[in-house]
Structure formats: C-alpha cells, structure tokens
Amino acid sequence: MIREFQHGTKALPSNLPCRLIKVGAVEWRQIAQRVRTDGGRLLTLWGADDRDRDGRYRVYAAYLNANGVDVIEHEMDGGARPVYPSLCEFFPSSLRMERTVFDLLGIRSMEPDQRGWLRHGGWSESAFPLRRDFESNSQSAAVSEPYPFVQVEGDGVHEIPVGPVHAGTIEPGHFRFSVVGEKVLRLEERLGYTHKGVEKRFEQLPLEEGHRLAARISGDSAVAYSWAYCAALESITSADCPPRALQLRALALEHERMANHLGDLGALGNDAGFAFGLTHFSRMKEDLLRTNQACFGARYLMDFIVPGGVVSDLPAHAHRLLLDRYRTIEAGTASMRNTYDNHAGVQDRFRETGVLSPELAWNLDATGLAARASGIPHDLRADCPWPPYDKLKPKVSTQPSGDVAARAAVRFDEIVESLRICRALAGGLAGGSVRNAIAEAAPGLLGIGVIEAWRGPVLIALETGPGGSIRRCHPHDPSWQNWPLLEFAILGNLVPDFPLINKSFNLSYSGQDV
Amino acid sequence: MIKTLVQIVRTGILTEEAPQVADADLALSEIHESIRRTLGRALCIRHVDAGSCNGCELEIQALNNPYYNLEGIGIKFVASPRHADLLLVTGPVSVNMEEALKRTFDAISDPKLVVAVGDCGTCGGIFGKSYASRGAVADVIPVNHSVKGCPPAPVAILQAILQVIR
Numbered sequence: 178m179i180r181e182f183q184h185g186t187k188a189l190p191s192n193l194p195c196r197l198i199k200v201g202a203v204e205w206r207q208i209a210q211r212v213r214t215d216g217g218r219l220l221t222l223w224g225a226d227d228r229d230r231d232g233r234y235r236v237y238a239a240y241l242n243a244n245g246v247d248v249i250e251h252e253m254d255g256g257a258r259p260v261y262p263s264l265c266e267f268f269p270s271s272l273r274m275e276r277t278v279f280d281l282l283g284i285r286s287m288e289p290d291q292r293g294w295l296r297h298g299g300w301s302e303s304a305f306p307l308r309r310d311f312e313s314n315s316q317s318a319a320v321s322e323p324y325p326f327v328q329v330e331g332d333g334v335h336e337i338p339v340g341p342v343h344a345g346t347i348e349p350g351h352f353r354f355s356v357v358g359e360k361v362l363r364l365e366e367r368l369g370y371t372h373k374g375v376e377k378r379f380e381q382l383p384l385e386e387g388h389r390l391a392a393r394i395s396g397d398s399a400v401a402y403s404w405a406y407c408a409a410l411e412s413i414t415s416a417d418c419p420p421r422a423l424q425l426r427a428l429a430l431e432h433e434r435m436a437n438h439l440g441d442l443g444a445l446g447n448d449a450g451f452a453f454g455l456t457h458f459s460r461m462k463e464d465l466l467r468t469n470q471a472c473f474g475a476r477y478l479m480d481f482i483v484p485g486g487v488v489s490d491l492p493a494h495a496h497r498l499l500l501d502r503y504r505t506i507e508a509g510t511a512s513m514r515n516t517y518d519n520h521a522g523v524q525d526r527f528r529e530t531g532v533l534s535p536e537l538a539w540n541l542d543a544t545g546l547a548a549r550a551s552g553i554p555h556d557l558r559a560d561c562p563w564p565p566y567d568k569l570k571p572k573v574s575t576q577p578s579g580d581v582a583a584r585a586a587v588r589f590d591e592i593v594e595s596l597r598i599c600r601a602l603a604g605g606l607a608g609g610s611v612r613n614a615i616a617e618a619a620p621g622l623l624g625i626g627v628i629e630a631w632r633g634p635v636l637i638a639l640e641t642g643p644g645g646s647i648r649r650c651h652p653h654d655p656s657w658q659n660w661p662l663l664e665f666a667i668l669g670n671l672v673p674d675f676p677l678i679n680k681s682f683n684l685s686y687s688g689q690d691v
Numbered sequence: 692m693i694k695t696l697v698q699i700v701r702t703g704i705l706t707e708e709a710p711q712v713a714d715a716d717l718a719l720s721e722i723h724e725s726i727r728r729t730l731g732r733a734l735c736i737r738h739v740d741a742g743s744c745n746g747c748e749l750e751i752q753a754l755n756n757p758y759y760n761l762e763g764i765g766i767k768f769v770a771s772p773r774h775a776d777l778l779l780v781t782g783p784v785s786v787n788m789e790e791a792l793k794r795t796f797d798a799i800s801d802p803k804l805v806v807a808v809g810d811c812g813t814c815g816g817i818f819g820k821s822y823a824s825r826g827a828v829a830d831v832i833p834v835n836h837s838v839k840g841c842p843p844a845p846v847a848i849l850q851a852i853l854q855v856i857r
C-alpha cells in the first residue's frame with residue numbers, strides 16, 4: 178500500500194502483521210494522505226523522548242491498512258522547540274492526541290489549536306512529564322487554569338456547563354452545551370479529569386508487571402488491555418503462548434464484551450424511561466460476573482491474563498457452568514430484544530436520536546462499535562484475526578442508521594455472536610498447560626499489541642529498557658477517536674436526550690485520560 | 692405489556708439478604724431500622740469518581756441490580772451533594788479532580804460521612820502518588836472508612852456503607 182516509502186522498513190513484533198517505517202517530515206504527511214485515500218485508519222499517535230540515547234525526540238503514528246499495522250516513525254532534533262507536521266488534515270481524530278503529545282512531551286504539532294488537553298494546570302506549563310529528566314514523583318499544587326471554550330454567539334443562545342462531577346455513578350468529564358431553547362447548537366467536551374500519569378507510571382514497573390497496570394487503564398476493558406500488553410511483550414520475546422491459554426483469553430474477552438453490552442442495553446432502556454430493561458439486563462450481567470468468579474476466579478478479570486498465558490485454568494465443572502450461563506443469556510437477551518423492539522416508548526426514544534451518518538462517521542475516523550452502527554464494517558477479529566480468532570471466523574455486525582437504535586442493535590447482535598464464539602471455544606479447548614515462561618527481553622525493542630475490545634481496538638506500544646525494565650509504554654483507547662463523534666451526534670437533539678445518546682456510545686474517560 | 696408482566700412474574704424476587712456487618716449479625720430489618728434511627732429517613736449517597744479506572748464504578752452500579760437491591764434496604768443514590776449523607780469516593784485522587792472532590796465534600800451536609808472505595812481509594816493502588824495523582828482519598832479529604840479490593844465486590848462495598856452509618 179505504501180510501497181514507495183519502504184526504504185527504511187522493518188518488521189515489528191506484534192500479534193498482527195506489523196511494520197515500522199522511518200520517514201522525514203514531508204513523507205510523514207504524504208503517508209497520512211495516502212493511507213486516508215486508500216481507506217486505512219489512524220490507530221494512534223504518540224511521542225517519545227530519546228535525547229538520552231541519541232539526542233532526538235520521536236513521534237509515531239500507527240495506521241491500520243489492508244495488510245496490517247504500519248507504524249510510522251519521525252524523529253526530530255532534541256533542541257528547544259521540536260515540531261512535526263500535524264495529521265489533522267487527513268485524520269481529524271489526531272488533534273487531541275497531538276495536544277496530548279505536547280502536554281506530556283513538549284513536542285508541538287503545527288496545528289493552530291494549541292490548548293492543553295490533559296494538562297489542566299496540575300503541573301507547570303514548562304514541565305513535560307514524559308521527558309526523561311522529569312521527576313515523576315514531583316508534586317505541585319494544582320492551579321486550575323481557565324479553559325477557553327469556543328463561544329457560540331446569537332439571539333437566545335445560552336451555555337449550559339455540565340460536570341466534571343455528574344449525577345449518577347459515572348466517570349468525570351466536562352460538557353459545555355450551547356443551546357437555543359432545549360435544542361443543542363454546539364457541544365464541546367473537555368476531558369482529562371482522570372489523568373493519573375499512567376504512561377509515566379509504566380516506566381517505573383518491570384516488564385513482567387506492566388500487564389497489571391494495563392488492565393487498569395479502563396476497568397471495563399481489563400481483559401483487552403492486559404491481552405494487548407502481553408501480546409506486545411510476547412511478540413518482543415518470541416514467547417509461545419499455549420493454545421489453551423489463547424482460547425481462555427478469547428473466552429474472557431468475549432465475556433467482557435457481553436458483560437459491557439448487557440450493562441449498556443439495560444442502561445439504555447432505563448434512560449429511555451423503561452426501568453424494566455435495567456432490571457433484567459443488570460441481572461443477566463450480574464449472573465455473568467458470578468460465572469466469571471466461578472470459572473476465572475474474579476468478577477472483573479484484572480489479573481487473569483499474564484505474560485506467557487493466563488494465571489489459572491478453568492475448574493473441573495466450568496464447562497457445565499458456562500453452557501448453562503450462555504443458555505440463560507441467550508434466552509434472556511432474545512426475549513428482551515423482542516420487548517425493546519415492540520415497546521413504542523423505547524423505539525420512539527431510540528430511533529433517529531443521536532444520528533451519526535456513515536459519511537460523517539468515516540470522515541471523523543469513527544472506530545469500533547460506534548463505527549459499525551454507522552455502517553462501517555470494521556472489526557479486527559474478522560479483518561485481521563490473531564489466534565485464536567483466525568479459527569473462529571467472527572461475523573461482523575453493522576447497522577446503517579447511526580442512531581441510538583443502531584448502537585443498541587449492534588450490541589444485541591454482538592451478544593449473539595459472542596455466545597456462538599464462546600460455545601465454540603468452550604467446546605473445543607486444547608489440552609496442555611495455560612502458561613509458558615517467557616524469556617528476558619533485550620533492551621531497545623518496540624512491540625505492538627492490538628486487540629479488538631468491546632468499544633473498538635485497544636493498542637499497546639511497548640518499548641523495552643535495560644534489565645527487564647519498561648522504557649516507554651503507550652496505551653491507546655478507541656474512545657480517543659469516538660469522543661469527538663458525540664459532539665456531532667448530539668447536534669439538533671434536545672438537551673434531555675444527551676444522557677441517552679452519551680450512553681449509546683458509552684466511551685471511556687479513564688481510557689482516554691490515562 | 693402482557694409479555695412484560697409475564698416476565699416480571701416468571702422472574703420472581705431475586706434480592707438476596709443484605710450482607711452481615713463484619714462484627715454484628717444484623718438482620719435486614721434491623722439494618723433498615725438502624726438507618727431510620729440514625730437518619731430518620733433513607734440514606735442518601737453521592738458518588739464521586741476522583742480518578743478511578745471505572746472498575747469500581749461498575750461494582751457500585753451493581754448495587755442497584757435486583758440481587759443487591761440497594762433501594763430496598765433504604766439506601767439511594769442522589770444527584771446533588773447537598774442531599775447526600777455519605778460520599779462514596781473511588782479512584783486515586785487525580786490532580787485534575789482534586790478541586791472538584793474537595794468542593795463536593797464541602798457541599799455535603801454534616802456529619803459528612805466518607806467511604807473510600809477500592810485499593811486506589813484506600814492507598815492509591817497501582818497508580819500511587821505522582822505528578823498526576825495524589826494517591827489515597829484520605830490524603831485529600833477526611834475518610835471514615837475504606838474498602839479494599841480491585842474492584843471490591845458489591846457485597847464488600849455494602850458492608851462498608853453499613854459499617855460507617857452504624
């Protein structure tokens with residue numbers, strides 16, 4: 178696809194086909210343009226301070242192309258004002274990532290919006306936490322700095338600020354609505370409230386413990402993140418993960434997908450004024466979490482996936498428990514789908530609410546579940562399957578309408594497909610061990626782990642340091658791409674519909690704030 | 692509608708008994724009674740995510756599912772801190788949430804009960820203290836009780852709530 182740029186190309190360790198391509202500033206932009214025209218996607222963007230090694234700063238962009246992942250590396254002189262060309266012209270989702278690269282590293286993209294994103298005033302403007310010479314445990318008194326929201330002028334326009342603390346048990350973030358009457362003219366998000374220095378923290382952990390932090394980047398995607406981390410580390414060390422462990426990981430990942438979908442479908446019913454939906458879905462979710470406890474040893478699988486495999490095998494009676502649980506979830510979900518589909522009140526609230534057209538979704542870099550609900554049939558489990566998904570042939574579910582109803586329908590379909598996958602896995606488990614030892618990693622190696630989580634692809638870019646240390650670890654959540662979609666999907670809708678529309682995306686705050 | 696009703700009847704009542712407080716054997720009705728005596732009404736809880744990974748939130752949300760039926764034992768979540776008797780705080784306190792947490796604490800009414808939830812709320816968890824994290828909730832506002840776990844199970848959270856209001 179990007180053949181003409183292949184001079185500095187080498188293969189990168191990853192669970193997907195992956196290459197590293199080193200380029201100059203001009204090619205950095207040319208490649209972005211080419212990827213866009215060829216239908217590829219921007220997976221993530223990050224930077225690194227390598228002045229201690231060779232006097233350079235680096236930025237990396239990871240793209241998903243038809244043949245796998247291409248990581249583009251561009252290096253800059255480590256002088257006082259390192260800059261690189263912005264990718265926003267081709268991939269608008271790059272903007273917040275570029276602002277973050279500046280907040281954490283002091284490397285500026287040539288993009289006019291230079292407001293801080295993760296830095297709210299909690300550390301000095303001239304301090305950059307991911308630089309090698311930054312003292313990570315330094316604490317300074319927070320100075321809360323005013324944030325210049327974009328103003329909407331006009332007759333009868335007023336602003337409604339919401340957050341960061343919300344009504345209800347959810348994560349914190351700020352939403353600034355400009356409205357006329359009850360109609361939303363503009364929404365601007367301000368995130369970063371749960372920024373807790375994850376990337377710097379990684380650098381204090383040994384390689385063999387990083388998966389524990391990865392699992393806690395977004396607790397609802399613990400399996401996906403810990404798998405992505407382990408996939409990166411195992412690729413770097415050429416470790417063999419036993420086939421049975423890979424199957425158990427996939428089982429856990431599908432349980433995570435179902436648990437989140439069940440929770441969301443209940444909450445969507447509730448937000449549409451149908452509390453009965455919440456009662457039934459929250460019960461099915463609880464049943465599944467209890468099955469997790471019985472089969473995997475925990476309700477939320479924060480510590481199940483470990484480098485080289487999984488922490489424990491299934492207990493002897495697990496097969497029976499799993500199949501019983503799949504049966505009740507299948508019956509319960511089918512019956513609730515029927516109920517939702519035939520409930521006039523629910524349908525009235527779901528349909529044509531929070532519409533994200535396929536065209537807009539594509540232009541804005543929508544990814545994962547939200548993209549599939551706007552007609553974009555991307556799912557790495559099918560498009561670029563890693564073991565054991567290569568044998569499972571997952572079916573991708575899409576909906577064309579891009580509204581709340583579509584995002585609910587994709588969840589319903591995906592529960593059905595996850596159940597099929599889980600039954601296939603549970604019925605065909607390989608024998609043997611569930612964990613292999615992994616070799617010590619050589620320093621200075623970059624590896625990439627990518628896993629299709631329930632929201633979309635999560636990525637871990639891991640670079641090894643000397644003596645089994647982590648030199649750099651960059652996690653990426655699909656919420657980076659999808660948060661900006663919400664600003665568009667809400668336009669023209671009523672303020673009271675916001676909770677429902679927001680829930681239908683259910684994006685991660687912690688995963689993007691890191 | 693008929694279908695919905697049939698499903699309600701078929702499902703029956705799923706609520707389990709409220710957990711026992713660690714050092715006492717309080718029956719559900721006694722817990723009810725103890726809440727009423729202490730507060731004269733339902734216990735109102737305000738939750739603040741001060742920087743959590745969202746794992747603890749999921750287990751707090753689970754308290755509203757039919758198995759734990761929080762409202763059934765006289766405990767409800769409220770939207771405004773001014774209506775709250777108790778603050779349930781999750782996460783290590785991120786530097787970016789410090790001010791919002793302090794403000795919410797100031798807004799709740801006396802006696803300002805605070806329960807810190809999870810390994811993070813208790814001691815900072817895996818995130819610890821850093822340029823972006825203040826660590827434990829108790830390092831930012833006064834805490835009456837903490838519940839460990841990552842995330843703690845709903846029953847453990849419920850036990851901590853009951854413990855602190857007794």
Ligand code: SF4
Nearest residue numbers: 744746809810811841
């Ligand atoms: S205690 Fe665990 S689940 Fe709770 S916020 Fe911390 S990391 Fe997440």
